[in-house]
Amino acid sequence: MPYPHGRGQSLRGLRERLRGRAADRRSRAAARRWSHDGSEPRLARxxxxxxxxxxxxxxxxxxxxxxxxxxxxxxxxxxxxxxxxxxxxxxxxxxxxxxxxxxxxxxxxxxxxxxxx
Missing domain, CATH: 1.10.287 (Helix Hairpins)
Structure with missing residues (x-):
């Protein structure tokens, strides 16, 4: 019996959403890494x-x-x-x-x- 909501479509959509969340997590982690808190020198190299x-x-x-x-x-x-x-x-x-x-x-x-x- 087929699923009323299309199981294949929902799994594919879930995978894409999870990939998007992982990418957001990586970009947020990188943004935290480069965030400034004011304790570093202004002209740090x-x-x-x-x-x-x-x-x-x-x-x-x-x-x-x-x-x-x-x-x-x-x-x-x-x-x-x-x-x-x-x-x-x-x-x-x-x-x-x-x-x-x-x-x-x-x-x-x-x-x-x-x-x-």
């Missing part, structure tokens, strides 16, 4: 370009360091293998953190452009 420069310089350097220390751990003296492997792992973790930071910076700079900041 973003730290994102400096972070992008540092992460962009150190991500490849740390990757090269991880590779170099991994090669030293593989072919180096027996006593230094553990230390070189640990430094290689530390460099790799820091390189991954720098790349993730670059991705976060790219998203936040796009958000700033969208909000004309």
């Amino acid at each position: 973003s730290d994102l370009p400096a972070r992008r420069l540092l992460a962009g310089v150190f991500a490849p350097l740390l990757t090269l360091g991880a590779v170099a220390f991994a090669l030293l751990a593989a072919d180096g003296p027996h006593l230094d293998r553990g230390i070189n492997a640990a430094v290689a792992a530390l460099c790799a973790v820091c390189a991954v953190a720098a790349v993730v930071d670059l991705l976060v910076i790219r998203r936040r700079m796009a958000e700033q452009r969208r909000w004309r900041r």
Whole structure:
């Protein structure tokens, strides 16, 4: 028996309304993020370009360091293998953190452009 109000239509409409609410929620959250409460400096500048420069310089350097220390751990003296492997792992973790930071910076700079900041 068909539903009197058209079940397919109501579900489709509900999905569209929920998507609209989620979009409104995201825009309200972004607006709260950029709202001013008067405690910040009048001519405050973003730290994102400096972070992008540092992460962009150190991500490849740390990757090269991880590779170099991994090669030293593989072919180096027996006593230094553990230390070189640990430094290689530390460099790799820091390189991954720098790349993730670059991705976060790219998203936040796009958000700033969208909000004309």
